[in-house]
Each structure stands twice: as C-alpha cells, then as structure tokens.
Amino acid sequence: MSALSVAKFGGTSVADYEAMQSCAKIIISDPNTRVVVLSASAGVTNLLVELARGCDIEKQKQLISEITKIQEAILIKLKDSSKIKLKIDLILKTIENLSEAANLATSPALTDELISQGEMMSTLIFVQLLAELNIKATWIDVRTIITTDSQFGKAVPNDEVTQKNSDLILKPLINEGELIITQGFIGRNSEGKTTTLGRGGSDYSAALLAEVLNAKNVLIWTDVAGIYTTDPRIVKNAKKIDTISFSEAAEMATFGAKVLHPATLLPAVRSNIPVYVGSSKSPEEGGTWVISDPQPRPTFRAIALRREQTLLTLTSLSMLHAQGFIAHIFSILAKHKISVDTITTSEVSVALTLDLKGSTSSKTELLSPELLLELEKVANVNIDTGLALVALVGNNLHTSIGIAKQIFNAIDQYNVRMISYGASPNNVCTLVSSGEADDIVRILHKKLFE
Ligand code: ADP
Ligand code: ASP
Numbered sequence: 001m002s003a004l005s006v007a008k009f010g011g012t013s014v015a016d017y018e019a020m021q022s023c024a025k026i027i028i029s030d031p032n033t034r035v036v037v038l039s040a041s042a043g044v045t046n047l048l049v050e051l052a053r054g055c056d057i058e059k060q061k062q063l064i065s066e067i068t069k070i071q072e073a074i075l076i077k078l079k080d081s082s083k084i085k086l087k088i089d090l091i092l093k094t095i096e097n098l099s100e101a102a103n104l105a106t107s108p109a110l111t112d113e114l115i116s117q118g119e120m121m122s123t124l125i126f127v128q129l130l131a132e133l134n135i136k137a138t139w140i141d142v143r144t145i146i147t148t149d150s151q152f153g154k155a156v157p158n159d160e161v162t163q164k165n166s167d168l169i170l171k172p173l174i175n176e177g178e179l180i181i182t183q184g185f186i187g188r189n190s191e192g193k194t195t196t197l198g199r200g201g202s203d204y205s206a207a208l209l210a211e212v213l214n215a216k217n218v219l220i221w222t223d224v225a226g227i228y229t230t231d232p233r234i235v236k237n238a239k240k241i242d243t244i245s246f247s248e249a250a251e252m253a254t255f256g257a258k259v260l261h262p263a264t265l266l267p268a269v270r271s272n273i274p275v276y277v278g279s280s281k282s283p284e285e286g287g288t289w290v291i292s293d294p295q296p297r298p299t300f301r302a303i304a305l306r307r308e309q310t311l312l313t314l315t316s317l318s319m320l321h322a323q324g325f326i327a328h329i330f331s332i333l334a335k336h337k338i339s340v341d342t343i344t345t346s347e348v349s350v351a352l353t354l355d356l357k358g359s360t361s362s363k364t365e366l367l368s369p370e371l372l373l374e375l376e377k378v379a380n381v382n383i384d385t386g387l388a389l390v391a392l393v394g395n396n397l398h399t400s401i402g403i404a405k406q407i408f409n410a411i412d413q414y415n416v417r418m419i420s421y422g423a424s425p426n427n428v429c430t431l432v433s434s435g436e437a438d439d440i441v442r443i444l445h446k447k448l449f450e
C-alpha cells in the first residue's frame with residue numbers, strides 16, 4: 001500500500017454532473033488514488049445548516065426543494081438513476097423529518113445529523129456515476145471509520161479508534177484492490193451519534209484517512225490550481241506557490257485561507273505526508289505541494305484574511321502587579337471552549353482576538369451571556385466587532401530586519417487596531433476594520449508580492 005493516495009474533492013468539484021465527470025477523469029488517470037473523500041455538492045451544506053436552525057414550514061419546503069434541485073440536476077444526467085434515486089429520495093425524506101424536529105427544538109446533535117446528509121448524497125451519486133463509466137467503486141460510510149468525541153459541530157477525532165477501524169474495515173478492502181468512495185466532514189461519537197468536524201472539514205477527513213492508511217500523499221482537488229500568494233478572489237494578480245512548508249500553510253489555513261481547513265495539516269505534519277492542492281476542473285494547470293522542507297523559503301510568502309473577528313478587551317486594576325490574572329481569564333475561556341487567536345497585554349489590560357463563529361458547523365455564536373457574566377466578575381469587558389485579521393505569512397519574520405517598516409509603510413493610511421508579531425517565525429498579524437480589510441490585502445500584496 002506504499003503508493004496509496006487519498007484524494008479529496010470539494011463542493012464545487014462535485015457541484016454538478018460535469019464537475020463530477022472531471023473528478024472521475026482524475027481518478028482514472030491516477031491508479032494510486034484508492035481512497036476518495038467527497039464533500040457535499042456546492043450549496044447543499046449551507047442549505048442544511050439553515051434547515052437545522054429551524055424555520056417555518058414554507059421556508060423549510062423552499063430549502064428542501066433547493067437541495068432536491070441540486071441533486072436531481074445530477075441524477076437526470078445519469079444513464080440509469082432509478083436505483084440511486086430511491087436512495088436519494090430516502091435521504092431527502094430523512095432531511096424533511098430532521099428539519100421538522102429542528103423546527104420544534106434544534107440541538108447541536110440534531111444539526112450534525114442533518115448536515116451530514118449532504119455528503120451521504122454526493123457520495124452515493126458519485127459511485128453510480130463511476131459505475132456508468134465502468135469504474136467499480138465501494139461506497140463506505142466514513143462514520144464506521146472516523147470516531148470522534150461529542151463536540152458536535154467541531155468534533156475532535158479519536159486517532160486510536162480511527163486507526164483500529166481503518167485497519168479492520170478499510171485496509172482489507174484496499175488490499176483487495178477496491179476503490180473506496182467515502183464522505184468528508186462527518187464522523188461518529190462512541191454513542192453512535194453523527195458528528196461533524198467543522199465547516200470545510202472534508203480536507204481534514206482526507207488527511208486523517210491518509211494518516212491511518214499510511215498513504216504517500218493527500219490530494220486536495222478544489223476550484224483553484226493550488227495555494228496562491230493570497231485569495232485569488234480578492235487579488236487577481238495573486239501568484240501560485242509551487243511548494244510551501246507545512247508550517248507556512250498551517251498559518252495560512254488558521255488565518256483564513258479557506259483553501260485548506262485549519263486542521264488538515266495536523267495529521268500531515270505528524271506523519272510527514274505531503275499535501276497537494278490542485279484544480280479538479282483543470283488539473284493540467286498544476287498545483288501546490290505542501291511539504292516539510294520546500295526551497296526556496298522567501299521572507300514574504302502569502303497573505304491570509306480572516307473575517308468576522310471579535311476583539312475582547314479585559315481591564316482590571318487588580319491586574320497591576322498581580323499574578324494569575326491572565327491564567328484565570330484563559331481558564332474561563334477554555335471552560336467555554338473558546339480558543340484565542342492573538343493576544344496583547346498591558347499593565348492593566350489584556351486584549352484578545354476571538355473567532356467566535358469559528359469553523360463550527362452550526363455557526364452558533366459562542367460569546368454566551370454565561371461567559372460574559374463570568375468574565376465581568378473579574379474584569380471590565382469591552383467587545384469590538386466588525387474586525388478582520390490580516391496575516392502576513394512567511395519565513396524568519398521575527399528575526400528579519402525591516403519587516404514592520406515594510407508592512408506599516410504599505411498600509412499607513414489605515415488604522416491597525418492591534419498587531420501580533422514575534423510569537424511565530426511564520427506570521428505577523430494585524431487586526432483591522434472589516435470594511436478596509438480587502439483593500440489592505442490588495443495594497444500589501446501589491447507592495448510585497450507584485
Ligand atoms: P472546496 O469546496 O474545494 O473545499 P473551498 O471554497 O473551501 O473549496 O476553498 C477554495 C477557495 O479558497 C478558493 O476558491 C479561494 O477563493 C479560497 N482561498 C483563500 N485563500 C486562498 C489562497 N491563498 N490560495 C488559494 N485559494 C484561496
Ligand atoms: N460540506 C462541508 C462544508 O460545506 C464540508 C466541506 O465542504 O469540506 O462545510
């Protein structure tokens with residue numbers, strides 16, 4: 001199994017019949033690709049998330065009809081959709097039942113059960129499409145492999161159990177030469193309930209499966225031909241990066257480069273598995289390899305943008321010459337499962353940036369009244385919203401001379417609300433107003449990359 005590749009195709013890559021055909025071509029052209037991880041067809045997860053919030057019956061009907069339209073547009077192009085249509089209709093019925101339950105009372109567990117249906121449909125349809133191209137493939141419910149804890153919406157995989165499941169179920173099939181088609185994004189807790197790994201989590205699923213299968217690489221097929229110097233949707237002149245290190249790519253993903261889910265590189269780094277990013281529509285354009293030791297390693301590599309950030313400033317006079325204040329704040333945040341991205345402190349205050357919606361599947365706001373009450377007991381709490389983090393990613397940024405000058409000269413027309421510099425050799429972060437973030441990215445890109 002030494003040459004095994006795990007390929008992941010994202011939402012736009014399985015959006016319609018033609019896109020799925022391109023995926024099939026890629027699979028046919030690479031005999032090493034034995035495990036294929038799919039996202040839901042583009043748009044489906046968003047519609048399911050809306051249903052999971054609960055709504056009135058009219059809205060529910062409209063949302064389900066939109067999902068049905070997306071899937072049926074693929075089904076009608078199949079040569080024989082009769083068998084598969086029955087299965088999809090059953091899933092649509094399940095979606096309806098779960099939506100009705102959500103209308104009465106939604107819950108994180110119900111949300112995950114509901115939004116997992118998108119990946120179930122895309123994988124079933126894809127197996128039929130492959131069959132019509134004379135490619136025999138085995139459909140696997142990934143929940144029998146990826147076992148997680150019970151943090152619905154952002155579940156954490158249990159690596160040991162996942163490894164055991166893979167050895168027991170997946171490896172024998174692969175050894176027999178089967179081509180496996182399975183779902184990204186979803187898993188199952190020890191009680192048998194469906195969980196999800198967070199929005200965009202299919203990349204992470206692919207990396208997890210690659211790790212337990214000892215794969216040679218992970219191939220992320222998406223709608224861009226690799227990782228670019230910034231989001232090509234913001235800057236048309238963004239340039240493709242040929243090779244990039246795990247740590248640089250991890251910083252990019254963490255700070256908003258949606259092309260990779262932030263957790264994707266955890267298994268890849270742990271097990272030193274190269275990750276390739278390429279376009280499923282035009283694979284001939286080449287892509288980006290994320291590896292441990294790329295050359296060259298430029299000082300400035302890329303710019304990432306993370307929107308919808310919140311700045312939490314906590315001020316307490318008792319912080320003056322006191323010990324343990326920050327520890328206390330962090331323990332409260334940890335209790336509420338909030339992770340802090342960047343932090344600056346002064347004598348009596350500490351400012352933190354938080355991604356309150358994060359990549360949780362349900363996008364529920366995490367800044368609860370209970371959390372605020374606890375924080376207010378120890379400090380004055382100020383919340384600023386409407387902010388974005390612009391992260392400059394590169395190498396040896398903390399020891400190179402003139403970095404701050406170059407950045408601040410470039411964006412001297414803008415207010416920088418906070419900076420985070422020095423903690424990582426790979427990243428300098430600035431917190432700016434949301435409304436100005438795109439312009440700041442464009443200007444920085446022009447000055448540093450063009
Ligand atoms: P998929 O559905 O295949 O997972 P995503 O939409 O999650 O695709 O990720 C691909 C998108 O990531 C691109 O369309 C692009 O707009 C965005 N993106 C953000 N930053 C970058 C970057 N630095 N390089 C390439 N793409 C990026
Ligand atoms: N379908 C899921 C989402 O839209 C997972 C993924 O696409 O990676 O978030």
Ligand code: MG
Nearest residue numbers: 010200258259
């Ligand atoms: Mg994605």
